[in-house]
Amino acid sequence: MQPDLRLTRRRFLQCTAAGVAAACLPRRLPAAGNQAPGEFRRGGMVYRPLGRTGLNVSLLGFGSHTDRAYKVKGGLRNLLTAEGQVRRDRQISRAIDLGVNLIDVYEHEGQWEPLAKLIKPRRDRLLIAGAYDNPEFIGSNIDRLARLYGGHIDLYRIRSETITFDSGSLIEQWDVVRRAKEAGKIRAIGIACHLEGPMMSALQELDGLDYLFLPYNFIHAKAAYGELLPAAAARGVGLIGMKPLAAGSVVGLDPRSQSKSGPDMARFQLFNSADRAILPAAVAELAKTLRQLPDESLCQAAMRYAFSRPFLSSVLAGMFDDQFVEENYTAVTRYAELSREETAALEAAKRVSFLTGPDWLPGHYQWLDAQWRV
Amino acid sequence: MARLTSILAVGAVWLGLAGSLRAQDLDRQGITSAGVCARCHISSSLEWGISKHSTITGAVRSPNCVGCHGASKGHIADEQNSVKPDHIPRGAEIAALCVQCHRAGCPRTLAKATCQDCHHPHALVNPQLDAAAVQARASQLAAQQAAFQADLARGEQLAQLEKWNDARAAFAAALRENPGSEQARREILRCERRLKPGLPGFKIVGDRFDSQTGLPKEIVLGDLGVTLVLVPAGSFDMGSDQRAAAQPVHTVDVAAFYLSPYELTQGQWKALMGTNPSYYQGRKFAAADRMPVEQVSWDDCQALLRSLNGRVPGGGFRLPTEAEWEYAARAGSATPLTAAAILRCAWLEENSEPPNLPPPVRTGLYLIGAGATSVPHPVGTSEPNAWGLYDMLGNVSEWCSSRYEPYPCSDADGRESAAAAPGTRVVRGANFADFVDDADAAQRHSERPDRRLRWNGMRLAFTPPASAEAAAAPLARQ
Numbered sequence: 001m002q003p004d005l006r007l008t009r010r011r012f013l014q015c016t017a018a019g020v021a022a023a024c025l026p027r028r029l030p031a032a033g034n035q036a037p038g039e040f041r042r043g044g045m046v047y048r049p050l051g052r053t054g055l056n057v058s059l060l061g062f063g064s065h066t067d068r069a070y071k072v073k074g075g076l077r078n079l080l081t082a083e084g085q086v087r088r089d090r091q092i093s094r095a096i097d098l099g100v101n102l103i104d105v106y107e108h109e110g111q112w113e114p115l116a117k118l119i120k121p122r123r124d125r126l127l128i129a130g131a132y133d134n135p136e137f138i139g140s141n142i143d144r145l146a147r148l149y150g151g152h153i154d155l156y157r158i159r160s161e162t163i164t165f166d167s168g169s170l171i172e173q174w175d176v177v178r179r180a181k182e183a184g185k186i187r188a189i190g191i192a193c194h195l196e197g198p199m200m201s202a203l204q205e206l207d208g209l210d211y212l213f214l215p216y217n218f219i220h221a222k223a224a225y226g227e228l229l230p231a232a233a234a235r236g237v238g239l240i241g242m243k244p245l246a247a248g249s250v251v252g253l254d255p256r257s258q259s260k261s262g263p264d265m266a267r268f269q270l271f272n273s274a275d276r277a278i279l280p281a282a283v284a285e286l287a288k289t290l291r292q293l294p295d296e297s298l299c300q301a302a303m304r305y306a307f308s309r310p311f312l313s314s315v316l317a318g319m320f321d322d323q324f325v326e327e328n329y330t331a332v333t334r335y336a337e338l339s340r341e342e343t344a345a346l347e348a349a350k351r352v353s354f355l356t357g358p359d360w361l362p363g364h365y366q367w368l369d370a371q372w373r374v
Numbered sequence: 375m376a377r378l379t380s381i382l383a384v385g386a387v388w389l390g391l392a393g394s395l396r397a398q399d400l401d402r403q404g405i406t407s408a409g410v411c412a413r414c415h416i417s418s419s420l421e422w423g424i425s426k427h428s429t430i431t432g433a434v435r436s437p438n439c440v441g442c443h444g445a446s447k448g449h450i451a452d453e454q455n456s457v458k459p460d461h462i463p464r465g466a467e468i469a470a471l472c473v474q475c476h477r478a479g480c481p482r483t484l485a486k487a488t489c490q491d492c493h494h495p496h497a498l499v500n501p502q503l504d505a506a507a508v509q510a511r512a513s514q515l516a517a518q519q520a521a522f523q524a525d526l527a528r529g530e531q532l533a534q535l536e537k538w539n540d541a542r543a544a545f546a547a548a549l550r551e552n553p554g555s556e557q558a559r560r561e562i563l564r565c566e567r568r569l570k571p572g573l574p575g576f577k578i579v580g581d582r583f584d585s586q587t588g589l590p591k592e593i594v595l596g597d598l599g600v601t602l603v604l605v606p607a608g609s610f611d612m613g614s615d616q617r618a619a620a621q622p623v624h625t626v627d628v629a630a631f632y633l634s635p636y637e638l639t640q641g642q643w644k645a646l647m648g649t650n651p652s653y654y655q656g657r658k659f660a661a662a663d664r665m666p667v668e669q670v671s672w673d674d675c676q677a678l679l680r681s682l683n684g685r686v687p688g689g690g691f692r693l694p695t696e697a698e699w700e701y702a703a704r705a706g707s708a709t710p711l712t713a714a715a716i717l718r719c720a721w722l723e724e725n726s727e728p729p730n731l732p733p734p735v736r737t738g739l740y741l742i743g744a745g746a747t748s749v750p751h752p753v754g755t756s757e758p759n760a761w762g763l764y765d766m767l768g769n770v771s772e773w774c775s776s777r778y779e780p781y782p783c784s785d786a787d788g789r790e791s792a793a794a795a796p797g798t799r800v801v802r803g804a805n806f807a808d809f810v811d812d813a814d815a816a817q818r819h820s821e822r823p824d825r826r827l828r829w830n831g832m833r834l835a836f837t838p839p840a841s842a843e844a845a846a847a848p849l850a851r852q
Contacts, residue, residue, distance in 0.1 A: 137748075137807070139723065139807050139808065139809070140723070143723075143809050171825060171827070172827055172828070175821065175825075175827055175829075176807065178819070179808065179812060179819055180812075182617070182618075182619055182817065182818065182819060183617075183808075183809075183811060183812040183817065184616075184617070184618075185811075207798065207820065207821075207822065
C-alpha cells in the first residue's frame, strides 16, 4: 500500500513546529565526546567526580594566587592589604554563590586564616585544597591546616618539579601525607607538577595517589599528555588542570585587553612594549579572529578550551577581579565543544606567543616556555 | 516421617553433646572454625561443625563455608545484608560439588546426583539409620562424653596441685575417650611444658607460667639480651568504626605467642647484622644503642630474622602479624585511651623534642624549627601498657608480617604468607613524628616492603616450638 503523501493541515503544523523548535535550539550543543563520566550540572555550574575519591568538584575552581597589586609593601610581601583582602573575600564569596566548591589556598600568601574565617558557615559544602609550601615539617603543616578547617582538609598536595624518588625525601613526605589521610585529616592526596616525566614517576611510585595537578592550556604543546592520561585513567587518579591562562599571560595576548583591573595588569600588556618584535601579520591575524568572537574574550575561549577536556575534573584559575569571576563562570555555563571561531582565535594567539619568545610569560614562569613549545 | 525423626534424633544427640562440651571445645568444633560466618549463620555453623566435613583441612578445596560459598568479602562487609554471598549452590550444583571429592558416588547407594535426597547440605546427617541404631549410637556417645568430662575434671584437679605427670595421664585418658578434643591435647601440651619448662636457647625469667599453655611468662635470649613476654591467647574485636581502613570491626582469635616488650634497638641490630642503618645515631645521640632501629625496610627485617633464627635452635623468631600486634597493643582493653594516657605511654610529636632544642624562630609567616625536630627516644622510657609492652603506640612505627589487605582479617587469603608477593606490608603504631590523634591501636598503614623510612622500625615476635608443631598438625575431629 502506498503511503498517503497528501499535505494535510495537521501534517503541515507538525512539520513546521518541528522546524521552529530545531531552529530555536542552542547552536552549540554539548558534544557527547566532552561529557565526563559522572558529570552533572547544578544551576549553571558543572561538577565532575575527582578520580575514585568520591568527591565531586566544580569544573571551575578558585585558584590560590592573590593579586600582586594589593600586597603589603615591605617585609611580608605575600600578605594582602586590607583592601586587597576585602576584594579577595568578595570574589571568593561570589564564586561560591555561583557554585564553585573547590578553593585552593596557599599558606605563603597568608590566606589560610582569612579563608577559614570566611567560609566557616559554609565549610561542609566546600572542598578546600592546600599544599605543602612551607619549610615546616609536613606533618605539622597538615595538622595545623586540618585544625584550622574543622578537623580535616579536603585536598592536600605536595608540590614538586623534580621528583627524584631515589632521594627518599619525597617518599618520606608522601608517607606522612598518607598517614594523615588514614588518620582522617585529609580526604584526597596528590601532587602538583609541571612536567610529564615526574608525573609518570609519581603514578608509579606514590601509593594511594588520588589526584594530580597539572598545567593545561591551549598553548601547551605537550597538553596531549599521551602517556600520562591513559596511565592516570587506569589508576583512577583524578586530574585537576592549573594555569589554564598560562599563569595569567593569556590576558596579555589579547590586544583588546586594558589595564583596568589594577596596576598589576600592566605586567601583562604584551603589546604595549616596544622591545618585543612581534610580526604584524600575526597580530593582525589574531585581531581579526578575535573580532569573530563578539560576545567572548580570549580568556573565556582559553578557559572553555580547558573546560571542554573531559579528563579534567576541575580547572583552577586565579581570579583577581570581580570581572574574572563572572567571565569564568559564563565560560562554564556554555562549556560545550569549541566553535570554529574560538579555535581559530586560540590558534592565532598561540602563534603570537610563539613569536614573542619567553617574554610573554611572567619572569618566574619563563622556564615553562621551553617545556610548552617542545 | 521416619527420616525426619531420625535427622532430628541424631541432630539432637550431637547438639546435646556439643552443649555439654566446654565453651572452648564448642568453639573449636564449629563456631570458630566457621570463622566470621558464624557471627550470623549460627545454626548452619553448628550443623556444619558436627559434620565430618568440618574435620577436613588442607584439602585443595575444603568443604567449608569458603569452599562452597566463595570468599564473599562483599557479603561479610555489608551490614545491611544487601550483598549476597559469592555463590549459593542449589540443586544439581550441590551434587556437582559433592562429586569433586566423592568421585565414586555415595558409598552406600552409589548415587551421584541425588545427594540431597538423603543428606542435609550442612549437617550431612544420614537419615537412613534406623531409630534403634540412632538410640544405641546416642547412648554410646553420651557414655563416652561422661567419661571424657570426668577425666578432664580429674586432670584439672591434679594440675592445680601441680602433679603434672598424673595430670598428663588423666588428660591422655580423656583424649582416648574423645580423640578429637583439642582441649585435651592442649592440656597434655601444657603438662608437658610444665614438666620440661625450658625453651632451647632461652633463659626463663622468674617462675610465672601461663595457666592455659604452661609456657613461661617471660624469657630472655641469653647472648643478645632479647627479652620476650608471653601474650596470652584470646580473642578481641579488631578494627575501628572511626578508621576507614580498619572497618568492619570483626572478632579475631589469637593464639599465645611471645612478643618483645621493647622495639628492637640499634645496638641489637648492629650485634646481629654488623651495621646500623638508623638515621638517628652519631654524636648527638649518646644513647643511640638503646634507641629503636629505624630506616629499615620489611625486607631488611626478614634478613635480620633469618640471621637471628640461625642462632636459635628451631628458629621461631618473626614479625608479629597485624592481628597479633593490635591484640597486644590493646592489652585487653576495648576502650580507646585518652590523649593524656597515650602521651604517658608513647613518644609522639607532642613530647618528642630533644630537651636542648632552641625555640622555634618566626620568620615572616614561617615558624622555622617547629615540629621538624622530634626524634625517637631510647626504648622502654615511657610507661608500658597493661601487658608490660613499651612504645606500642609511639616512638617508631613497627613492621608487621602481614600483607596489607582489606578487612576482615583472614589467614585464608594469603595475607600472612612470608613469601615475596606484590603489594604492600602492614606498618602499625604511630611514631615520634605523628600526633596524638594518630596514635590508635586500630590505625593501619601500608608500605612497600623495600622502603626505608626513618620512623619505621620493628619488634620481635616468637612462636614457641611446641606451638608451631601443634599448628602444623591439625587435630583430627570426631
